[in-house]
Amino acid sequence: MSESKGLRHLKILGSNKINAYCPAALKVTEHTDGKCIASYQKVHVGHQNDLGHLFLTAYERKNIASKLAAKIPLDNILDEIRNSISDAGFQRVHLLTKKDLHNIEKSFNLSSYSVKHENDGVSVDMWVREMQNSENPCILLYKTQGSTCTQYSFLKENDFVLIIMTEAQGEILKKFSSDCICIDSTHGVNGYGFELVTLLTIDDLRQGFPCAFLISNRCDQPVLSIFFFVY
Numbered sequence: 001m002s003e004s005k006g007l008r009h010l011k012i013l014g015s016n017k018i019n020a021y022c023p024a025a026l027k028v029t030e031h032t033d034g035k036c037i038a039s040y041q042k043v044h045v046g047h048q049n050d051l052g053h054l055f056l057t058a059y060e061r062k063n064i065a066s067k068l069a070a071k072i073p074l075d076n077i078l079d080e081i082r083n084s085i086s087d088a089g090f091q092r093v094h095l096l097t098k099k100d101l102h103n104i105e106k107s108f109n110l111s112s113y114s115v116k117h118e119n120d121g122v123s124v125d126m127w128v129r130e131m132q133n134s135e136n137p138c139i140l141l142y143k144t145q146g147s148t149c150t151q152y153s154f155l156k157e158n159d160f161v162l163i164i165m166t167e168a169q170g171e172i173l174k175k176f177s178s179d180c181i182c183i184d185s186t187h188g189v190n191g192y193g194f195e196l197v198t199l200l201t202i203d204d205l206r207q208g209f210p211c212a213f214l215i216s217n218r219c220d221q222p223v224l225s226i227f228f229f230v231y
Contacts, residue, residue, distance in 0.1 A: 018047045
C-alpha cells in the first residue's frame with residue numbers, strides 16, 4: 001500500500017502558479033472586413049516577471065534543437081549559451097539547464113533512436129522486431145500482451161515477457177557463472193506494473209556484470225523458470 005499523500009515536490013525555481021488570477025492579457029478580434037481590434041491590459045497582479053518562469057522563444061528552441069540533432073554534447077551547448085551573455089542584458093535562455101535541453105530533445109523527438117513511436121507498446125514492438133532482424137540478435141523470448149505462446153502454453157494471454165541477452169553477455173555468463181550467480185529484481189519504476197529481473201555474475205575484477213534481463217508483468221516460478229532455461 002502506497003504511503004504517498006500525492007503531493008508533488010516543489011521545483012527548485014518555484015511554481016508558476018500564484019493561487020490567484022492575473023488580469024494581464026492581450027486580446028485581438030479580427031472582423032470580416034479585415035480590421036483588427038486589440039485590447040491590452042498591461043497591469044500584472046500577484047507575481048513578478050521572473051526570468052526563470054518565462055518560456056523560451058520558438059526561435060531559441062529551434063536553434064537548440066538543431067544543435068542537439070547534430071549530437072553536440074549538452075555541456076558544450078550550455079557553455080556556449082552562457083558565454084554569450086553580453087552587455088545587452090540577461091535573458092531567459094541564459095538560465096538554460098540540462099532539464100530544458102532534455103525537454104526540447106523530447107519535444108522534437110530527438111531523445112533516443114530506440115524510441116520508435118509515441119505509444120510505448122508500439123515502440124517496444126518495433127524495437128524488438130529490429131533487433132530480431134539484426135546481425136547480432138539479442139532477443140531470446142518475446143511475448144506480447146493479447147497473444148498466445150505455443151512454446152510455453154502456461155503463459156496467459158495478458159502476460160508480457162521479454163528476455164534480452166547479447167552474445168557478449170552470454171560469453172561472460174559461460175566464463176564466470178561457475179563462481180557466482182546473482183538475481184536482482186526491480187519493481188515500481190514504470191506505470192505498467194512490469195518488473196525488471198537482472199541475472200548477474202562476478203567478472204574477473206570481482207564486480208557485478210549483468211548477463212541477461214527479464215521484463216514481465218509477473219515474476220513467479222513459471223516465468224522465472226523460462227528465464228533460467230531459455231538460453
